[in-house]
Amino acid sequence: xxxDEIPRIPLTALPTPLDEAPRLAQRLxxxxxxxxxxxxxxxxxxxxxxxxxxxxxxxxLTKGADVVxxxxxxxxxxxxxxxxxxxxVGVERCILFLGGPAFERFxxxxxxxxxxxxxxxxxxxxxxxxxEDAMQAEATRLRGEGRTPYVIPIGGSTPVGALGxxxxxxxxxxxxxxxxxxxxxxxxxxxxxxxxxxxxxVKLFLPEAEVIGVSVSGSTRASREKAARVAPGAVEMLGLDxxxxxxxxxxxxxxxxxxxxxxxxxxxxxxxxxAQSEAIILDPVYTGKAMSGLIDMARRKLIDTDRTVVFxxxxxxxxxxxxxxxxxxxxxxxxxxx
Numbered sequence: 001x002x003x004d005e006i007p008r009i010p011l012t013a014l015p016t017p018l019d020e021a022p023r024l025a026q027r028l029x030x031x032x033x034x035x036x037x038x039x040x041x042x043x044x045x046x047x048x049x050x051x052x053x054x055x056x057x058x059x060x061l062t063k064g065a066d067v068v069x070x071x072x073x074x075x076x077x078x079x080x081x082x083x084x085x086x087x088x089v090g091v092e093r094c095i096l097f098l099g100g101p102a103f104e105r106f107x108x109x110x111x112x113x114x115x116x117x118x119x120x121x122x123x124x125x126x127x128x129x130x131x132e133d134a135m136q137a138e139a140t141r142l143r144g145e146g147r148t149p150y151v152i153p154i155g156g157s158t159p160v161g162a163l164g165x166x167x168x169x170x171x172x173x174x175x176x177x178x179x180x181x182x183x184x185x186x187x188x189x190x191x192x193x194x195x196x197x198x199x200x201x202v203k204l205f206l207p208e209a210e211v212i213g214v215s216v217s218g219s220t221r222a223s224r225e226k227a228a229r230v231a232p233g234a235v236e237m238l239g240l241d242x243x244x245x246x247x248x249x250x251x252x253x254x255x256x257x258x259x260x261x262x263x264x265x266x267x268x269x270x271x272x273x274x275a276q277s278e279a280i281i282l283d284p285v286y287t288g289k290a291m292s293g294l295i296d297m298a299r300r301k302l303i304d305t306d307r308t309v310v311f312x313x314x315x316x317x318x319x320x321x322x323x324x325x326x327x328x329x330x331x332x333x334x335x336x337x338x
Contacts, residue, residue: 001204001238001239001240002237002238002239003163003166003167003170003238006055006058006160006163006237007055007058007059007062008054008055008058008163008167009054009057009058009061009089010054011041011043011050011053011054011057011085011088011089012041012042012043012046012050012051012054013041013042014041014171015171015174015175016036016037016038016040016041016171017036017037017040018034018035018036018037018172018175018176018310019034019035019037019278020032020033020034020035021033021034021035021277021278021280021311023277023278024273024274024277024278024280025309027273027277028294028295028298028299028305029298029299029301029305030298030305030309031305031306031307031308032180032308032309033308033309033310033311034176034180034183034308034309034310034311035278035280035310035311035313036168036172036310036311036312036313037313038050038051038168038312038313038314038315039281039287039313039314039315039316039317041315043081043084043085043088044080044081044083044084044112044116045080045112045315045317045318046315046317047077047078047080047081047314047315047316048077048164048165048194048312048314048315049077049078049081049082049155049156049315050081050085050164051164051165051167051168051197052078052156052157052160052161052162052163052164052165052193052194052197053081053082053085053156053161053164054164055160055161055163055164056085056152056156056158056160056161057085057086057088057089057091059150059160060091060150061089061091063148063150064148065091065148065149065150066091066092066093066147066148066149067091067092067093067094067095067142067147067148067149067150068082068085068086068091068093068094068095068149068150068152069094069095069096069097069135069138069139069149069150069151069152070082070096070097070135070151070152070153070154070156071096071097071098071099071128071131071132071134071135071153071154072096072097072098072099072154072155073098073099073100073260073261074098074100074103074109074110074122074322075108075109075110075261075285075319075322076096076098076109077109077286077314077315077316077318077319078154078155078156078191079096079098079109079113079118080109080112080113080116080318082094082096082118082152082156083096083112083113083116083117083118084112084116086116086118087116087117093119094116094117094118094119095118095119095120095121095135095138096113096118096119096120096121097121097123097126097131097134097135097138098110098113098120098121098122098123098131099122099123099124099125099126099127099128099130099131100124100125100126100261101124101125102124105322107321107322108318108319108320108321108322108323109318109319109322110322112318121134121138128154131154132153132154135151136151139151153191154191155190155191155192155193155194156191156193157191157192157193157194157196157226157230158193158230158233159230159231159232159233159234159236159237160237161193161197162193162194162196162197162200162230162231162234163197163234163237163238164194164197165193165194165195165196165197165198165200165201166197166200166201166204166234166238167197167201168197168198168201168312169185169197169198169200169201169202169204169205169206170201170204170205172185172201172205172206172310173201173205173206176206176308176310179308180308181206181208181209182206182208182209182307182308183206183209183210183307183308183309183310184209184210184212184303184304184307184308184309184310185198185202185206185209185210185211185212185309185310185312186212186213186214186290186293186294186309186310186311186312187211187212187213187214187290187311187312187314188213188214188215188216188286188287188289188290188314189213189214189215189216189217189223189251189290190215190216190217190260190286191217191226192213192223192224192226192227192230193230194312194314195211195213195223195227195249195251196227196230196231196234196246196249197234198211198312199211199227199231199246199247199249200231200234200235200238200246202247203244203246203247210247210250211247211249211250212250212251212252212293212297212303213249213250213251213252214251214252214255214289214290214292214293214294215251215252215253215255215256216255216256216260216285216286216289216290217256217260217261218253218256218260219253220251220252220253223251223253224249224251227249231246252293252297254293255267255289255290255292255293255296256289257289260285261285262285263284263285263288263323263326264284264288264289264292266289266292266295266296267284267285267288267289267291267292268284268288268326268327269292269295270282270288270289270291270292270295271283271284271288271291271320271327272327272330273291273295274288274291280313281317281320282313282316282317282320283316283317283318283319283320283323284319284320284323284326285316285319285323286314286315286316286319287313287314287315287316290311290314291311294309294311
């Protein structure tokens with residue numbers, strides 16, 4: 001396997017912590033629960049995309065890039081961390097194509113994009129395909145000016161990016177005790193690169209584990225189609241035998257709520273449950289929804305609650321500050337007279 005031969009630029013301190021969460025486990029009826037703290041990556045307030053960007057930015061520099069582009073929603077964690085990675089490695093320009101509903105405030109991740117000096121191209125209510133097309137058109141224009149652009153698809157979900165989570169599962173395998181080597185591994189699924197890396201990593205380093213993705217942006221079928229576009233290239237890059245087969249990727253799509261990027265009642269409740277039991281800060285549209293899936297499946301006994309469970313905290317806390325209105329009414333506050 002060629003994982004250690006593939007160029008990678010360190011962008012954070014690793015390994016990230018693996019914290020046991022006994023109070024939350026007790027609430028959910030789980031024998032044992034760990035939180036893999038990938039929200040604690042040290043680049044620009046952290047998140048899972050840092051692991052992908054260690055490989056993506058190495059690839060960009062190898063190809064001589066002087067402009068990096070990516071796309072996402074206004075509260076995209078990946079966009080924020082791509083801008084940060086550019087600053088960290090010295091790439092001159094970072095252009096973010098952001099699509100979604102109109103917004104009035106620059107808060108959460110969007111504020112950090114501005115602070116990091118990214119160029120923002122906002123495309124009102126654009127689809128992912130429209131943003132991807134706009135990036136390719138800009139890349140063509142920049143090449144005509146003699147620049148060398150590097151285009152990263154939404155979420156950094158490419159074969160190169162997926163390698164970050166192959167490495168993460170190898171790291172996790174080294175942190176788990178012998179009695180915990182067959183865990184259920186839960187994580188949020190959006191653009192599917194992270195879960196592809198996890199599935200590959202499990203096959204290679206934790207063969208008794210099972211990966212369970214909780215979709216935050218599309219149906220199980222759509223998520224599997226995304227994964228199928230990423231997986232073969234990652235397998236090839238790792239130099240694995242052509243007979244190598246990924247385990248079936250389990251993705252649950254019943255916890256999205258209204259749609260991608262919009263908080264759900266169950267997701268908000270999960271944010272509060274994690275915070276008030278373990279001081280773990282989730283966000284309402286990614287990790288909160290993923291945790292709501294774990295909570296529901298545990299309480300309804302849809303998973304084996306005697307197995308060790310690992311929840312991969314993929315970050316996103318800056319996005320919480322863009323959804324103040326979701327939690328304002330829950331404040332326990334009294335105004336005292338002087």
